[in-house]
Amino acid sequence: MYSRALAYIEWFTPLREPDRSSGLHQLSRSTRRLHRNAAVIHIDEIARPCHLIPRMGQAVDRGWTSANVYESASDFYLNSFIDLDTFCMSAID
Numbered sequence: 136m137y138s139r140a141l142a143y144i145e146w147f148t149p150l151r152e153p154d155r156s157s158g159l160h161q162l163s164r165s166t167r168r169l170h171r172n173a174a175v176i177h178i179d180e181i182a183r184p185c186h187l188i189p190r191m192g193q194a195v196d197r198g199w200t201s202a203n204v205y206e207s208a209s210d211f212y213l214n215s216f217i218d219l220d221t222f223c224m225s226a227i228d
Contacts, residue, residue, distance in 0.1 A: 137179045146172040147187075150213060152222065159212035185221065187211040 146165040153160050163171035189208035215221050
């Protein structure tokens, strides 16, 4: 039994340049050997949560639902408008 709580996390690539139309930073799932790069860490190692918006492209995949879109999509935007702290941190580039 662990004395500290654990969390399963999936890693993403470093933020890319902001999208021209939305101004939101883009990121993608990180992979290792063609599998998602994930880890189990202590929850006190989590700096902050983030809100990701799936990147839709020109057309939305009709198979995406609110229940599966985060598993199905591979490219995302970091929603810097979700709260004031995130907005201020994303403005520091």
